[in-house]
Amino acid sequence: METRIKDAVRNALLALGAPELPFAVERPGDHAHGDYAVNAALVAAKVLGKNPKEVADALATELTKALGDSVTRVSVAGPGFINITLARSVITDALEEAHTEEWGKGVVNAEKRVMVEFTDPNPFKEMHIGHLMSNVIGESVARLIEYSGATVARANYFGDVGPHVAKAIWGLKHAGVTDPDSAAEIGKAYAHGSRSYEESEKAKEEIDALNIALYKGEDRELMEFWRKGRAVSLDAFEEVYKTLGTKFDYYFPESEVADDGVRLVQEGVEKGVFEESQGAIIFNGEKRGLHTLVFITSKGTPTYEAKELGLAFAKEARWPSDVSLILTAAEQVGHFHVALAALKEFAHALAEKTAHIPHGFLRLTTGKMSSREGTIVTATSLINDMVAKAQERAQDVLVAEQVGIAAIKYMVLRQAPGGDIIFNPEQSLSLEGDSGPYLQYALVRATSVLASAEKEGSREDAPAEPYLIERLISRFPEVAARAERERSPHHVAQYLTTLAGEWNSFYAQNRIIGGEYEPYKLFVARAFQNTMKKGLWLLGIPTPEKM
RNA sequence: GCCGCCAUAGUUCAAUGGAUAGAACAAGGGACUCCUAAGCCCUAGAUGUAGGUUCGAUUCCUACUGGUGGCACCA
Numbered sequence: 001m002e003t004r005i006k007d008a009v010r011n012a013l014l015a016l017g018a019p020e021l022p023f024a025v026e027r028p029g030d031h032a033h034g035d036y037a038v039n040a041a042l043v044a045a046k047v048l049g050k051n052p053k054e055v056a057d058a059l060a061t062e063l064t065k066a067l068g069d070s071v072t073r074v075s076v077a078g079p080g081f082i083n084i085t086l087a088r089s090v091i092t093d094a095l096e097e098a099h100t101e102e103w104g105k106g107v108v109n110a111e112k113r114v115m116v117e118f119t120d121p122n123p124f125k126e127m128h129i130g131h132l133m134s135n136v137i138g139e140s141v142a143r144l145i146e147y148s149g150a151t152v153a154r155a156n157y158f159g160d161v162g163p164h165v166a167k168a169i170w171g172l173k174h175a176g177v178t179d180p181d182s183a184a185e186i187g188k189a190y191a192h193g194s195r196s197y198e199e200s201e202k203a204k205e206e207i208d209a210l211n212i213a214l215y216k217g218e219d220r221e222l223m224e225f226w227r228k229g230r231a232v233s234l235d236a237f238e239e240v241y242k243t244l245g246t247k248f249d250y251y252f253p254e255s256e257v258a259d260d261g262v263r264l265v266q267e268g269v270e271k272g273v274f275e276e277s278q279g280a281i282i283f284n285g286e287k288r289g290l291h292t293l294v295f296i297t298s299k300g301t302p303t304y305e306a307k308e309l310g311l312a313f314a315k316e317a318r319w320p321s322d323v324s325l326i327l328t329a330a331e332q333v334g335h336f337h338v339a340l341a342a343l344k345e346f347a348h349a350l351a352e353k354t355a356h357i358p359h360g361f362l363r364l365t366t367g368k369m370s371s372r373e374g375t376i377v378t379a380t381s382l383i384n385d386m387v388a389k390a391q392e393r394a395q396d397v398l399v400a401e402q403v404g405i406a407a408i409k410y411m412v413l414r415q416a417p418g419g420d421i422i423f424n425p426e427q428s429l430s431l432e433g434d435s436g437p438y439l440q441y442a443l444v445r446a447t448s449v450l451a452s453a454e455k456e457g458s459r460e461d462a463p464a465e466p467y468l469i470e471r472l473i474s475r476f477p478e479v480a481a482r483a484e485r486e487r488s489p490h491h492v493a494q495y496l497t498t499l500a501g502e503w504n505s506f507y508a509q510n511r512i513i514g515g516e517y518e519p520y521k522l523f524v525a526r527a528f529q530n531t532m533k534k535g536l537w538l539l540g541i542p543t544p545e546k547m
Numbered sequence: 548g549c550c551g552c553c554a555u556a557g558u559u560c561a562a563u564g565g566a567u568a569g570a571a572c573a574a575g576g577g578a579c580u581c582c583u584a585a586g587c588c589c590u591a592g593a594u595g596u597a598g599g600u601u602c603g604a605u606u607c608c609u610a611c612u613g614g615u616g617g618c619a620c621c622a
Contacts, residue, residue, distance in 0.1 A: 024563070039565065046602075078566040079603075122622075163621055254622095280620050291550085297620040304622050333551070334617050358552095361616090393585065403585085414571095415560055418552080420615080422559065431585055434560080434571035441585050449582050482563080494561060497570075508579090508587040515582090547585070 002036070002478065005067070005084065009040050012062035016055065018044040027475060031468060034073065034085035038063075041080040052080030091466045092459050094474035098527035104477040104534055106484070109150035115315055116142045116152060118327040119246070122159040123233035124168035126187035127240055129362045130329060132379040133421070136412040137359050138327045139246045139540040140489035147538060148484045153249040153319050157311060160230050161255045162304075166211035167193030169225065170203065180229045183236035187378075208299070215258070215301055240379050244405065245540055250318055254307050261302045261310030264346075265295045273345040283342045293338045308339040312350055323353050325487075330358035330418065357487055360420035362412075382408065386429055393431070395546065402542040406436030409541050413493045434497055436541055439532065442500035444547045445507060446529040450522065453513050457522030467510075469502045470524060476531050480538060489539055496535045503528050 005025050013019055023040035041056035048055060056076040063082065064074045073085040097103060118138025121127040138154075146152045159165070171189030172180055174196075180186055196203035213219050214226060241248070265281055268274045274281050279298030283305070285291045295306040302310075315324060326336070336356040344351035364377065387404035394400035407429045412421065414434065421428070431437045450457075475495070483491040512521045536543050 024565090026563070026565090028566080029562080029569070030566075033566075037566085042565075042602075052602080081566065120622095159622060277619080282619065289550085291618055293618095294620040299620080301620085303620065307622090328622095329616095330552075331616055332622080335622085337551095360552095363615095390585095419560090420553085424559085428559075430559095430572070432572085433585090435585080437585055438571090441583080445583060445586080452582060486563090490561080494570085501570085504586055505588090507582080511581060513582050547583075 001070070001086070001090065004070070005036055005038070005063075008063050008066035009038055009059070011066065012059050013040060013044060015062060016044065016048065016058055018047050021047065027478070028081075028083065031471065033077065033081070034075075034083040035471060035474075036084040036086075038082040038084065039080075041076075041082060045080065056080040056082055086471075088462065088464065088466060091470050091474060092462055095470055095524065095527040096459055098473050098476070098531055100530075103530055104147065104480045106148040106477070106481050108481070109145065109148040109484075112150040112323060113319070113321045114145050114150045114152050114323045114325065115155050115250075115319060115321040116145065116325045116327070117155040117157055117252075117315075118142075119241075119248075120157050120328065121237055122162075122164060123230045123237075124160075124165045124186055125190050125233075126183055126376065127237055127379040128376045129379060129382055129423070132240075132244075132382065132408070133359060133362050133412050134327055134329070135241070135244055135246055136409050136540065137417050137489065139244070140409075140413055140492075140538060141325070141327065141357070141487050143538050143540060144480065144484040144487070144489060144492075147480055153321070154246065155250045155252060155315065155319075156248045157252045158234075158254065160253045161214055161258060163197075163207070163211050164190060164194070165226070166207045166214060167197055169193075169214075169222075169229065170196070170207045170210055172225075172229065180225075180232055183233055184378075186229055186233060212299060212301065236380075240383070243383060243401070244409075245542065250315075252311055252314055252318075257307050257310035257314045258302050259310070260313055261306035261308070262296060264309045264313070265302070265306050268342070268346060271346060273342060283338060285338045285341065288341055290338050290341055291334055293335065295342070305335060305339045305342070308336075309343055312343055312347070312354060316350060321353070323355070325355055325357055327357045327359060330360055332356070333358050357417070359417045362423045363420045364423055389429065390431065390437070399544050399547060402544045403431065403437050403440065403547065406440050406541045407431060408436075409539060410436030410439070410493060413489045413539050414497075416488055416490050437547070439496050439500050439536060439541065440544055441547055442503045443529060443532040443536070443543060444545070446503065446525050446532070447545060449507075449512050449525055450529060453518075453522050455519055455522060457524075457526050458519035459523050460519070461517065462520045463517055467506060467524060469499075469506045469528060472499050472502050473524075473527050473531050476535065480535075483538070492535055492538050496532065496539070499528070499532065499535070503532075 002025055013021055021043050023043050025036055025038050028037040041052050041059050045052035045055050060074045060076050060082050070087050070090050071084055072087045075083050077083050116138060119131055119135040121131040142152050142154055168186055168190035171193030175189055197207050213222060217223055265274055274283050274295060280294045281296040282292055282294050293305050294303055296302055340351050386407055387401050390403035391400040394403055411428050479491055479495040483489055533543050
């Protein structure tokens with residue numbers, strides 16, 4: 001419909017002698033303004049040297065002719081907006097579509113293969129709420145892209161080598177652990193090792209030596225210990241993914257891309273991309289207005305940046321893609337600029353299709369989180385707390401888990417992904433108002449009504465004036481498309497909250513079963529139910545049957 | 548010091564350069580003998596400061612103030 005209106009406006013402008021103008025067809029915030037608003041008259045007025053109102057009147061006449069039966073009203077309002085109200089039948093048609101499995105699905109990316117990397121927790125450290133945030137946003141972005149028709153692969157990159165591992169292993173050995181069997185124990189050992197690294201010269205030397213030994217991989221006993229610890233951490237991560245509803249297609253351990261990273265950097269030195277400085281190999285970013293960063297340390301170990309290069313190639317080898325997205329916290333923005341600039345020097349196409357999507361931090365009102373100081377909030381503890389809170393009102397454990405997860409995910413997805421979330425455990429994880437459970441509750445009510453109805457829904461015998469909820473439902477495909485385009489799930493979250501609010505109003509003001517227009521209201525309820533289900537799926541929020 | 552991001556109601560967040568700046572929480576008030584009250588209805592309350600561009604600026608530009616992140620061997 002939007003396309004039809006755009007075409008009609010374009011033709012009308014042509015008729016008025018003002019072609020090729022950048023106008024907008026938008027959804028007005030106020031429903032009194034109709035279903036669509038066009039600002040073309042305001043834009044064209046200047047070019048034509050006429051009063052915007054006159055231009056609007058002329059355009060409105062043209063549009064009325066062009067759109068015919070599909071609109072009931074085309075009017076001029078305000079400074080020269082043209083408001084368009086759709087015909088009853090067009091709205092009903094949209095609702096019928098809203099009953100289908102394909103509702104809201106797009107085709108814009110039908111031929112594309114997109115890899116999305118997210119979560120990225122490091123074994124030997126605990127998964128904290130920062131990783132949780134990455135997972136929640138990443139999963140939703142992946143689903144949005146899938147919904148736009150693309151084939152998506154979810155990737156998880158994790159640091160199973162590097163100084164933090166040496167610190168954790170050193171800590172475990174110092175605590176006399178021979179057989180690590182809990183992620184929490186390893187996390188504590190990491191905190192101890194990390195503190196010692198800064199406080200004790202001796203510990204620092206031992207940890208550095210361990211780090212190099214781990215890269216070499218020649219000490220069999222050490223490697224066996226490393227493998228055990230790694231497995232314990234990774235198993236714990238899988239538990240969390242399962243709870244959250246993410247299934248990764250590909251895993252990229254740093255240990256498997258590190259060697260390639262080193263090789264690539266060494267080749268790059270010959271090509272003049274990298275240079276030696278103070279025993280290390282660096283990328284001189286200053287020439288390009290970026291930072292200069294170390295890619296290979298003076299001890300010969302690759303840094304994060306070098307591994308990033310190896311990773312890019314590894315991904316391409318495992319699953320060739322058209323677009324490769326990487327979600328991480330915003331603190332890494334500078335590093336990605338440098339890493340991608342370096343990659344561009346010798347793998348132009350690969351660098352071009354790779355994009356870094358930064359997200360903000362979960363910021364505690366109680367002070368900064370530090371794994372070194374043991375003040376981190378783990379993903380597991382947050383989930384457990386929230387589920388326990390939901391349990392107070394829930395009918396069973398399964399529902400409590402679904403509600404708890406919804407509360408957490410919604411808290412993350414309700415706002416634009418780039419910004420920090422000010423996390424106050426008391427207030428942020430609300431079960432009421434602007435919250436995940438609010439959406440679930442609206443859905444459950446619709447499900448409940450549909451289950452207890454004895455009649456079938458029908459599109460026949462509709463009231464002449466569509467209910468507000470109908471107009472909202474019809475917008476869903478546009479919302480999903482915009483959220484995908486901007487890679488911002490919050491558009492879906494905002495929309496669903498408005499939709500749920502309108503449904504709740506409708507529910508409070510109308511008797512559905514046994515009321516006037518019962519079959520049509522059931523038809524509306526079914527469309528709402530399906531839209532809410534699809535929308536919640538896009539956010540990765542579970543859909544309970546009852547609450 | 549240099550570079551980036553941010554600043555909207557008491558609080559936490561929205562608003563492709565457009566119409567009366569939307570929600571939620573907190574505050575105050577209300578309805579309900581009816582399909583789930585994690586709900587509904589009503590009231591009050593906001594664009595950091597100073598300029599600029601524009602028919603029109605929360606949105607774009609400049610400066611300032613405040614916050615936050617990054618800046619060579621962590622990831």
